[in-house]
Amino acid sequence: MPDLLKATPEMAAEYAEWFVSRRAYTLQSDTPHPASGRHYYYRPRRRGAPLELTPRDIQRHLAGEITLGIYAINPSTQRVKWMAIDADYRKALEDLLRLQFELARLGIQAALEQSRRGGHLWIFFEKPVLAKHARVHIRHLAKRLSVEVKGSGSGDGIELFPKQDSIAEGQYGNAIRGPLGIHRAAGRRYWFYGAPYELEAQMEYLRKLRRVTESQLRDLVADLPDEEPEERQSRTVFVPDRPHFAILEHIETRRRVGRNWVAQCPSCASAGRDRGKDNLAVSVEEPWKYLCWAGCTKEQIRASLGVPVPAMSR
Secondary structure, eight states: OOOTTTSOHHHHHHHHHHHOSSSOEEEEOSSOOTTTOOOOEEOOEETTEEOOOOHHHHHHHHHTSSOEEEEOEETTTTEEEEEEEEEOSTTHHHHHHHHHHHHHHTTOOEEEEEOSSSEEEEEEEEEEEEHHHHHHHHHHHHHHTTOOBTTSSSSOOBEEESOSSOOOTTOOOOEEEOTTSEETTTTEEOOBTTSOSSHHHHHHHHHHSOOBOHHHHHHHHHTSOOOOHHHHHHSOOOOOSBTTBOGGGTSOOOEEETTEEEEOOHHHHHTTOOTTSOOEEEESSOTTOEEETTOOOHHHHHHHTTOOOOGGGO
16 A cells, blocks of 8 residues: 655655666656556656656655556767666576676675566666766676667567666666655565565665775676677667657557557547557557558658657758
8 A cells, every 4th residue: 555654755856866877767657558557657747748756746646556667868968877687488587696796706796676577677877977987887797697688689688777878868778767756566575685675664775775986887797898889789779760759759669569569650540540450550679660551651651740850950
């Protein structure tokens, strides 16, 4: 049951200091999608404008009233306060524990959080560090341990948050469920393994974790060999189809089919079509690429969303 009294404003302030790199956020839907049964995340809006995260939102998240999704990168600095390693396959916990052990050997305390199908391993920085430095270190560590990184091979693997080395101003990257909230689909919290399963004890555990300094990370990265060409090509880089536009910030995806997200085409919907809500395909790996199977043009889709393509970009 949600308990706002146990989630204090002081806790919310600390949580923001640890996890909030920017005030953009997502919310997990309270009700499942009628077709897929999934509780999707969406950007909350008021009068068409995205809402910004407030201390009250964080307090409600900790109390279990809502579930936040948080973004890693601050686009004005390209820096992150944390890095999360997400694994949700058969050997997920085994791989996360191996990474946690190796990080500890390097003097890095990583906090292992439960999840529905595996776990999340969190690394916290004393001060925000460049996202590309945090990512390259974990990629090399995973390679040394023969832990697959999703997207770099054919099988299951870990996912790194942030998924990009940098993002453009006005873009967001990929959000991850904020720790210690209640997952709406499961109806339960997923705790960190290092402390009793109670909110104050978990906050105390996170409070005492040793943060990684930028000089420490810089030393670790400096000792790494150069990446192979195929590794550089496989890295996820966020490049929008047009400056300051990302279609996933304007639509709600219904499900994933192969390499694409499936959603209702906004242009079709405005014309009273696409009642099955599956005409639009958005590439998972390259989300600036999208296509309406009914033939709507990108200009028509953008116009129906109220974000027309600038004339000089057409």
